[in-house]
Amino acid sequence: MIKKVLIANRGEIAIRVIRALKSMGIKSVAVYSHADKDGLWLKIADEAICIGPATVSESYLNITNIISAALYSHCDAIHPGVGFLSESAEFVKAVEESGLIFIGPNKDTINLLGNKVEARILAKKAGLDVTPGSFKEIESVSELKTLANKLGYPIILKASLGGGGKGMRVITNDADLEKNFNLAKEEANKFFANPAIHVEKFLTHPRHIEIQLLSDGENVIFLGERDCSVQKNHQKLIEESPSNIVSQKMRNKLKRASIKLFKLLKYQGAGTIEFLLEDNNCYFMEVNARVQVEHPVSEFVSSIDIIKEMILISDNNSSQNMRENPILRNHSMEVRINALSCGTITKFTPPLGPSVRVDTHIYSGYKVSPFYDSMLAKIIVYTKNRQESIKTMLSCLSELELEGIKTNKEVIIKILNNNKFVSGNFDTSLYKEIEKDL
Amino acid sequence: MIKKVLIANRGEIAIRVIRALKSMGIKSVAVYSHADKDGLWLKIADEAICIGPATVSESYLNITNIISAALYSHCDAIHPGVGFLSESAEFVKAVEESGLIFIGPNKDTINLLGNKVEARILAKKAGLDVTPGSFKEIESVSELKTLANKLGYPIILKASLGGGGKGMRVITNDADLEKNFNLAKEEANKFFANPAIHVEKFLTHPRHIEIQLLSDGENVIFLGERDCSVQKNHQKLIEESPSNIVSQKMRNKLKRASIKLFKLLKYQGAGTIEFLLEDNNCYFMEVNARVQVEHPVSEFVSSIDIIKEMILISDNNSSQNMRENPILRNHSMEVRINALSCGTITKFTPPLGPSVRVDTHIYSGYKVSPFYDSMLAKIIVYTKNRQESIKTMLSCLSELELEGIKTNKEVIIKILNNNKFVSGNFDTSLYKEIEKDL
Amino acid sequence: MENLDIDKILDRFENSSICELEITYKDFQIKCKKNTTISQEITKEIVKTKKEEITTSEIKDEKIKTITSPIVGTFYRAPAPDANVYVEPNQEIKKGQPICIIEAMKMMNELESEFNCKIIEVLANSGQLVEYGQPLFKVELI
């Protein structure tokens, strides 16, 4: 039985996990870099261990120090949070080999899903639509040309072991094929130590939709979709569930096939399947084999605590909640408040009351350092429907006081008031379209 | 259609209602006494009107000033909040006569329920158990003696038009009958302008259970029970839903009969039926014809926003939610943080994150005045079960920082850690029993 | 130079802003020096200013009064739309004389002056919603 967990992360997600552990009666060990010695997560945890200097590669990505800290503080398990080592097969392997439980999928799942071509093949097998394109490595320019003409431009080249936008190239005509083919292979090799690339039809005006699942290896439950189409340079700013563009028919289809995919994977833990939706077709992109920043919206609509269920699943003690799909109710929306400058937060008053949740690591007097992610707080509301969520979020933002540094609060307010956003008729290019007015 | 609402209240409940209105796109008008000019609810509302000096009778109970403020600020409706004028038939009458909508039951319902004997008769008719006792006014000592011997001591005399503990007298033997009969009648006349009294069997070790209902006059929905047995001098300190002592069988019975009672009443709005539970019998006490302080626990388990539904019902626009009983999920617990001294709050950091809600009107720098209720904040958690709620609440209280004045935080922590409380095997005498250890 | 009284000179020096004083007269010489720090001067000035304010406001408090609304309602300067206003600025009124109407709950509440006074300024507009404690008239006692 898991009695003590090290959280291999920082900031709000570390606090999120520690709070879950506390309410389950499990001890928690926080870790921190030298730059984070005033982190709120250190105060809330039962213990805190410094694992390195400010530089991420020497602290939050330092596998040896993190596992040592877990072992020597007598932890049974490690929760990776989001980002950092959460999808590192190397880390999962090291955790497992040191006799600790990794709270997340096992290394084989992570390895398999890390290969985007393999993931495409499996998704198709499960009955999901995948973007038209190749299901194996592209070996030559001529092979690419044949495919390109079959698919029609624009197309996108992707590193097969890639992720996070790196090593991707959009091509709009025959003339650019050869140059981009070579460059993409080079980049794939550089970033992911493997030159394999594949090609997909490029969608120009998609919605970003994702499906939240929880699986204990046998039972898979569906926690609905999230719409994350409001993005600035691929950084999500606003997420919501349900999506106004997903019909009940499409939702049922996605649910059936997504559950099937996770059953094929014998998936363990929380996972998200990402899709791009265009012209009423929802195309599989990839699986994020970890919990995501925007998980709270799914927690609200499903009344399921994803972090707690992850912990129970990893402890082979999955709860009654895993026996049947939860009823999804009402509407939830999250906005991310990001720092646009560094410095000390002189005043912080979060919105409180019904239908709002604030996940944050900041406080009055907290210093925002340049070393880490700029996200300061997530504000999540839960109301009857999308229009009420928008109004409630605006009301919450009017109560939010965050002074001392520049933030994107006003930009978020403008998006929430934007006619296109309010109408629900928009796509991932919304931010770019309205950027000049923000 | 309701477009602007005056909130005839102060503090956290005023903020609660204003937040609901904002997320519904309805304008809000706050009122305040001279002592409350720094009230947080004034800042959040669209408008704020001073209605009198600090003294409650000249401000928050000043019907003329409140209705004038509503009329002259062009409100359509008044929400009474809790306490103050929320169950005043005189106020409801004045509101209705001035052409405004009272957000709550109509005056006939409030009048009828104000008569405890009438309420007992109606409750019995609906199929609820009522405490053994009289169903009409006791006219003489001899009549009382006959009843007392039939019921067995102890018995309790109650003012038929009473409420709130006033004019109640417990009698344990024949010798005390006559004296108490006369005193009770005198007190009833003094406090409630009517000497009518009735008698009930007195329960010595009950649990305080209440049923939350919402009704639009035709459809009644059941939002589960609340257990409010942790009380200090009849002041509730901790409330939870569901109650660990209510079996599913008892819950079903209470649900059926409670819904029937509200249908008989053609009740409009949010209402609570109070019961005392002893030896597996749940006895009807009275109906509170208003929303209650502890409504958030029912909101969590039902995923229904009681305040918003109240507003919609009063607007003859009751929502889809009223069509069927909500599924009740998980467990919710509320604690009340009260001031034990007056003064300025020098630091306030609320607990944040998942599964917690904080309803409060305080902030760093807020002055707690001696004029009003001592409640500073309600902290409400929502988790899988009672044990997890207790742990989560303790975790929240360890995050709560409230400095500058004395509060009951440490007392609440001790109760949450008390073996009897944790076991669930306790009754309304718990606080008194453990008081010396608090 | 007939006023060569040391006490007087020192008093004078003490209460002045002069920080060094040297007087030589025939065989008489006096030299004095103050420990002048800027902060002291500032403090003095603040104290002085405050004193003045207090004095002024005390004077004001004694004579100038503000009549505030005792209820919430609509303020009217005249008993009817076509009637003359109750009071005008500079008008002298007697204790008990009606000065305005506040309409609340369809009742016309005539507000009477509690003292003999002269109206200096009317602070609310006719037809305006006034809240409890809102200033209506600035008056000077007579």
Add this chain to the structure above:
Amino acid sequence: MENLDIDKILDRFENSSICELEITYKDFQIKCKKNTTISQEITKEIVKTKKEEITTSEIKDEKIKTITSPIVGTFYRAPAPDANVYVEPNQEIKKGQPICIIEAMKMMNELESEFNCKIIEVLANSGQLVEYGQPLFKVELI
């Protein structure tokens, strides 16, 4: 000039804010001076103390160093349970000389001194978990 009473003048001076006074009259002369600005002196002293502290710590910084843990692991003073400890207080050690072991991931990491120095104090206990940056030894450069 009839009020040339020394007592009076001194009383007067004492209770005034004047800090220097000199009176000469015929063959009479009085000079007095107050010890002014206590607060200023205190301020100066504080500033001085601070400066001294800084100086001291600067001196210390030059000679006294703290060797901290570069990784997270278990600190051992000896290479094996029955072996002698690497270093003892007062022992002089050379640059590159091993001073302790930090065990991490079942690997024994020998920590070497980066300079010639004398061990002043051992700051961690053998067998104890040490975190990144935790002080292990206080040493004096030689």
